[in-house]
Amino acid sequence: MTTAAQSTATVDEAEIDRAVALLRAGELVAIPTETVYGLAADAANPQAVATIFAAKGRPADHPLIVHLASAAAIDRWARDIPPAARLLAAAFWPGPLTLILKRQPGVIDAVTGGQDTVGLRVPNHPVTLALLREFDAGNSAGLAAPSANRYGRISPTCAEHVRAELGDRVSLILDGGPCAVGIESTIVDLSSGAPRILRPGFISATDIARVLGDTPQDQSSKTDEAAIATPRVSGSLAAHYAPHTPLRRVAGEQLAAAVQAELLAGQRVAVLASTLPEPFEVVSGLVWQTASNDAESYAHDLYANLRMLDAAACNLILVEAPPSTPEWLAVNDRLQRAACGSGASE
Ligand code: TXA
Numbered sequence: 001m002t003t004a005a006q007s008t009a010t011v012d013e014a015e016i017d018r019a020v021a022l023l024r025a026g027e028l029v030a031i032p033t034e035t036v037y038g039l040a041a042d043a044a045n046p047q048a049v050a051t052i053f054a055a056k057g058r059p060a061d062h063p064l065i066v067h068l069a070s071a072a073a074i075d076r077w078a079r080d081i082p083p084a085a086r087l088l089a090a091a092f093w094p095g096p097l098t099l100i101l102k103r104q105p106g107v108i109d110a111v112t113g114g115q116d117t118v119g120l121r122v123p124n125h126p127v128t129l130a131l132l133r134e135f136d137a138g139n140s141a142g143l144a145a146p147s148a149n150r151y152g153r154i155s156p157t158c159a160e161h162v163r164a165e166l167g168d169r170v171s172l173i174l175d176g177g178p179c180a181v182g183i184e185s186t187i188v189d190l191s192s193g194a195p196r197i198l199r200p201g202f203i204s205a206t207d208i209a210r211v212l213g214d215t216p217q218d219q220s221s222k223t224d225e226a227a228i229a230t231p232r233v234s235g236s237l238a239a240h241y242a243p244h245t246p247l248r249r250v251a252g253e254q255l256a257a258a259v260q261a262e263l264l265a266g267q268r269v270a271v272l273a274s275t276l277p278e279p280f281e282v283v284s285g286l287v288w289q290t291a292s293n294d295a296e297s298y299a300h301d302l303y304a305n306l307r308m309l310d311a312a313a314c315n316l317i318l319v320e321a322p323p324s325t326p327e328w329l330a331v332n333d334r335l336q337r338a339a340c341g342s343g344a345s346e
């Protein structure tokens with residue numbers, strides 16, 4: 001892991017006060033984080049948490065991550081905390097890592113989806129850290145927040161994305177600029193036995209192994225029937241993070257021919273690829289977005305690129321398949337689910 005660019009957003013104290021007052025009154029506030037924007041409510045208020053599910057259109061049995069001001073707050077939310085959790089929190093918080101731990105009895109079912117575990121994370125964004133510190137108020141209070149998108153859709157990586165999709169359903173959107181990482185946090189389950197990665201992200205299995213001495217199991221690619229029937233992680237559903245336009249991944253060497261065939265068939269095609277080959281420079285019916293060759297920059301821009309291509313009124317989005325090497329794991333995970341969620345057959 002290299003260090004993701006830190007947000008330089010400035011903190012407006014009056015706006016933080018306003019956000020805290022709204023949250024204490026049970027309202028929804030959209031918050032910037034280093035991964036994606038979240039849709040936050042008081043994690044101890046069942047009615048407020050119910051509003052999150054209504055706004056997203058998300059099934060009520062899907063658990064939410066509780067965002068905390070610091071690692072000192074985890075004992076209010078989790079019990080039987082293994083040493084590995086403390087080590088990972090010390091190494092990566094604030095940062096793009098969510099820990100799944102056994103929940104304290106008082107944690108409400110609306111947050112945990114009725115499970116005996118709770119997801120916890122301290123996000124690394126100056127605006128949201130300021131908000132969490134004030135909201136915590138010495139009581140380790142936390143904010144339940146899923147990504148601030150409609151259920152199954154692309155996560156938002158700037159305030160404008162939230163405004164477009166959920167603007168009429170939130171009381172306030174805190175604009176903290178574009179998200180530094182751009183894809184959702186790595187989720188590590190420490191609630192039973194050996195650590196397991198439930199969702200890959202910016203913090204890799206190697207980063208975790210460096211802290212724990214052992215490589216965690218990777219459960220994130222389990223998209224089989226059993227996993228789909230019991231969605232502990234909604235991001236683990238085969239179909240997720242999806243554009244409305246059908247999306248297909250194509251190997252680099254087959255991309256030009258695939259684009260040509262679609263254009264000849266009269267289709268409008270949007271493409272996300274590392275280079276723009278010469279024959280396609282000015283072709284009608286074609287929208288081409290160049291993507292980075294570097295996995296972290298690619299991830300940073302991925303959701304904004306997909307939103308842009310989705311809005312280009314094309315029949316199809318073709319994505320040049322990135323390499324299958326470990327540093328591309330999280331990007332490939334999101335692309336695979338986007339392809340599946342868009343309904344296109346690959
Ligand atoms: O980066 C992130 O994690 C962002 C920002 C806003 O923090 N949040 C996010 O939340 O991606 P959401 O709800 O879109 O995805 C969180 C995932 C869900 O798939 C949920 O099922 C899983 O975390 N999750 C939450 N609590 C869990 C638990 N107790 N056990 C297993 N999975 C859990």
Ligand code: MG
Nearest residue numbers: 146147155235
């Ligand atoms: Mg989400």
